[in-house]
Amino acid sequence: MTSLYAAVCIAILVIMAIALARAFYAPTVYDRILGVNMFGTKTVLFIAVVGYLTGRPDFLDIAIVYALINFIGMVAVLRFFEYTAPVD
Amino acid sequence: MLLLLDIISGILLVTGVFFGLSGAVGVFKLPNFFTRVHAASVTDSIAVILIIGGLLLQTTFGINIAKLLFILGFLLITSPTASHALAKSARHGGLLTMSELEKGDQQEKTPK
Amino acid sequence: MHTVKWVISLSIFWLLLSGYLKPLLLGFGVASVALVIVVLNRMQKVDNEPQEFGTWLQTIRYIPWLLGQILSSSLRVTKLVWGSPTEVSPSLAKINVEAVPEARRTLYANSITLTPGTLSIDLEGEEVTVHALEQSSIDELKEGYIATKITDIWGDNK
Incomplete structure (x- = not known):
């Protein structure tokens, strides 16, 4: 199973890289936020899978904390942009 | 029996990663902002369900199952909230009105 | 009844996240559950919309x-x-x-x-x-x- 976990980790890293690329090269500011949001949820999954890869399920706690922080940060950023329309 | 569980969870993990990748590709390929939100929601819902499901089958210790289920439930509740907030603020920012829909994305600018 | 349900689910949530049964940490848990219940009851006066659990x-x-x-x-x-x-x-x-x-x-x-x-x-x-x-x-x-x-x-x- 270890090699499968490693493969899944690498694939999730690729997805995270694509999401980051979207956050850097995007036509509108909302696309950037979309990319960052995708990056966040994938990070949660990545941490969980790494925990299983190294055989230390304690990593799940870190994943929970990251999920909470990611959600709160996303809502805060969106509240900020909702009424101050960004001018690129 | 254990081998069967391994195979099933392997299949779940691989299909989850596949859906994640196709969502990520969709975020680049689809033509305008609101369609890209749909592609991102593929990675947020089905990929999360499949990957966490695959990990669940490999877990034996009780509290870890509870933690995984909590992560799954939390992500499934927050991801619609996040995409709703995103869509709403994009609409406030003037990215989409009923009439703009036919003309396509007027707001798109070339990245600097 | 409503408060009891909240107390039970919040306690389960605390135990899930902490996982320790030491007296000090359990004390922290009791304190934070009590704080959340107080805040919930205060919020109830503001919006009059009881947050029911679905069955x-x-x-x-x-x-x-x-x-x-x-x-x-x-x-x-x-x-x-x-x-x-x-x-x-x-x-x-x-x-x-x-x-x-x-x-x-x-x-x-x-x-x-x-x-x-x-x-x-x-x-x-x-x-x-x-x-x-x-x-x-x-x-x-x-x-x-x-x-x-x-x-x-x-x-x-x-």
């Missing part, structure tokens, strides 16, 4: 069906992504939600967002604004396939 049985009936819907619509969106993405027909429509019980409208809108291909943008009064990747998913929503499921499950005890 578990109904939720258990609803979730597997929703997972099936998510799977089938994800397949559709994936096909569009790998096929020819320029062929999408994005569309926007207002859908009437009078049929859905009022307490379940948030669940309805969240289910729409959770299934890939449809995205609820706004919920005001009796209408929910939905953006969809394909015209056909708007038509399906207008026929009300999620709405009838929700009213089937939750409609009786309204």
Whole structure:
């Protein structure tokens, strides 16, 4: 199973890289936020899978904390942009 | 029996990663902002369900199952909230009105 | 009764996250549960909208069906992504939600967002604004396939 976990980790890293690329090269500011949001949820999954890869399920706690922080940060950023329309 | 569980969870993990990748590709390929939100929601819902499901089958210790289920439930509740907030603020920012829909994305600018 | 339910679920939540049974940490747990209960009761005076738990049985009936819907619509969106993405027909429509019980409208809108291909943008009064990747998913929503499921499950005890 270890090699499968490693493969899944690498694939999730690729997805995270694509999401980051979207956050850097995007036509509108909302696309950037979309990319960052995708990056966040994938990070949660990545941490969980790494925990299983190294055989230390304690990593799940870190994943929970990251999920909470990611959600709160996303809502805060969106509240900020909702009424101050960004001018690129 | 254990081998069967391994195979099933392997299949779940691989299909989850596949859906994640196709969502990520969709975020680049689809033509305008609101369609890209749909592609991102593929990675947020089905990929999360499949990957966490695959990990669940490999877990034996009780509290870890509870933690995984909590992560799954939390992500499934927050991801619609996040995409709703995103869509709403994009609409406030003037990215989409009923009439703009036919003309396509007027707001798109070339990245600097 | 209402408070008791909250106390039980918050205590379970604390135990799930901490996992320790030492007296000091359990004391912290009791203190934070008490603090949350006090804040909840104060908030109740502000909005008069008791946050009820749904009954578990109904939720258990609803979730597997929703997972099936998510799977089938994800397949559709994936096909569009790998096929020819320029062929999408994005569309926007207002859908009437009078049929859905009022307490379940948030669940309805969240289910729409959770299934890939449809995205609820706004919920005001009796209408929910939905953006969809394909015209056909708007038509399906207008026929009300999620709405009838929700009213089937939750409609009786309204």
